[in-house]
Amino acid sequence: MSTQSGGPQPRRTILDIKAYVPGSSGHAHEGKVYKLSSNETPLGPSPKAVEAYKAAAEHLDLYPDGSAGALREAIGAKYGLDPSRIVCGAGSDELIGLLCTAYLAPGDEVVYSQHGFLMYKLATLAAGGTPIAAPETDLTADVDALLAKVTDRTRIVFLANPNNPTGTYLPYDQVLRLHAGLSSNVILVIDAAYAEYVRRNDYSSGIELVANSKNVVMTRTFSKIHGLAALRIGWAYCPEAVADILNRVRGPFNVNAPAIMAGVAAIGDDALVDRAIAHNETWLPWLSAELTAIGLQVTPSVGNFILIGFPDADGKRAADADVHLQRRGVYLRRVEAYGLPNCLRMTIGGKEVNRLVVDSLTEFMGAG
Numbered sequence: 001m002s003t004q005s006g007g008p009q010p011r012r013t014i015l016d017i018k019a020y021v022p023g024s025s026g027h028a029h030e031g032k033v034y035k036l037s038s039n040e041t042p043l044g045p046s047p048k049a050v051e052a053y054k055a056a057a058e059h060l061d062l063y064p065d066g067s068a069g070a071l072r073e074a075i076g077a078k079y080g081l082d083p084s085r086i087v088c089g090a091g092s093d094e095l096i097g098l099l100c101t102a103y104l105a106p107g108d109e110v111v112y113s114q115h116g117f118l119m120y121k122l123a124t125l126a127a128g129g130t131p132i133a134a135p136e137t138d139l140t141a142d143v144d145a146l147l148a149k150v151t152d153r154t155r156i157v158f159l160a161n162p163n164n165p166t167g168t169y170l171p172y173d174q175v176l177r178l179h180a181g182l183s184s185n186v187i188l189v190i191d192a193a194y195a196e197y198v199r200r201n202d203y204s205s206g207i208e209l210v211a212n213s214k215n216v217v218m219t220r221t222f223s224k225i226h227g228l229a230a231l232r233i234g235w236a237y238c239p240e241a242v243a244d245i246l247n248r249v250r251g252p253f254n255v256n257a258p259a260i261m262a263g264v265a266a267i268g269d270d271a272l273v274d275r276a277i278a279h280n281e282t283w284l285p286w287l288s289a290e291l292t293a294i295g296l297q298v299t300p301s302v303g304n305f306i307l308i309g310f311p312d313a314d315g316k317r318a319a320d321a322d323v324h325l326q327r328r329g330v331y332l333r334r335v336e337a338y339g340l341p342n343c344l345r346m347t348i349g350g351k352e353v354n355r356l357v358v359d360s361l362t363e364f365m366g367a368g
């Protein structure tokens with residue numbers, strides 16, 4: 001679709017946006033559907049969060065606390081952070097957008113890695129900025145390549161750590177090196193949406209770096225390990241001055257009341273988080289090994305999903321595998337939009353569907 005001449009005209013860069021296509025939910029399939037396309041948890045939401053949500057339903061006539069105070073207090077208590085430096089959003093997607101809105105003028109540049117999370121590019125274009133992708137090495141962000149793209153027009157560098165859709169991560173010493181290479185007027189945004197899943201001694205979500213610098217922001221989400229994707233809750237831990245700016249540009253009631261109450265309950269449910277980690281620790285290595293054994297290329301992942309590379313051969317491509325799996329009710333994520341046409345991204349699911357995927361892809365790779 002193009003805008004007609006003479007009609008209302010949006011900011012020029014907005015016409016460069018291809019609307020985000022979410023992971024398929026398999027609505028059209030008859031029979032049991034397994035959605036492994038959006039990195040949601042197979043364990044469901046915390047029962048405590050569901051209870052809090054239902055209780056909040058009795059008060060739908062009232063505006064929420066615009067500062068999401070109870071939620072910021074709960075997050076602060078959990079991680080030992082100053083609640084006044086936490087800003088909540090309708091998903092971390094909103095916070096990514098607000099950072100771009102607040103800090104970009106037309107023509108300003110935003111740097112991220114080649115297969116980085118798509119929202120960075122979309123939010124940059126929506127705000128009138130220029131997105132700049134830096135090459136990766138082995139499907140992993142490359143600090144030198146990122147720094148090589150930084151110019152005096154650069155305002156923000158986004159790093160998803162670990163990254164979606166690749167599942168790879170940068171050790172903390174590399175993150176520190178990236179930060180050290182940026183001038184103090186460039187914001188480094190560390191998107192740690194999958195931090196809870198990572199089991200590596202050399203990993204850090206970046207909390208200390210935010211605490212000790214004026215130009216680092218860490219974003220987190222309740223959509224993944226906490227199982228509240230439907231409610232749209234994210235948060236950012238920021239330098240004081242950045243929190244002040246985000247509080248000026250966000251909607252005054254950007255996080256709704258049931259979400260605030262469910263989020264408070266979810267952050268207190270350590271048992272559910274522990275179960276999710278244990279589940280992932282069992283099935284991530286199992287799936288990686290099984291799929292590698294049948295000749296697929298699995299990128300080593302530290303998140304709750306894996307990137308699966310398919311052969312470049314007729315009938316065996318990622319698109320063919322996608323059709324094959326959909327016939328069995330299993331929906332993975334196509335990642336052409338990430339520059340990975342030969343791959344599918346699979347969320348680690350429950351036991352039943354994990355086995356179904358391995359059986360189906362074994363059949364797929366063996367056929368013909």
Ligand SMILES: *Cc1c(COP(=O)(O)O)cnc(C)c1O
Nearest residue numbers: 091092093117164193221223234
């Ligand atoms: C899922 C995801 C998010 C979280 O999005 P929400 O808006 O909080 O649901 C952020 N960053 C990355 C890299 C993700 O994969």
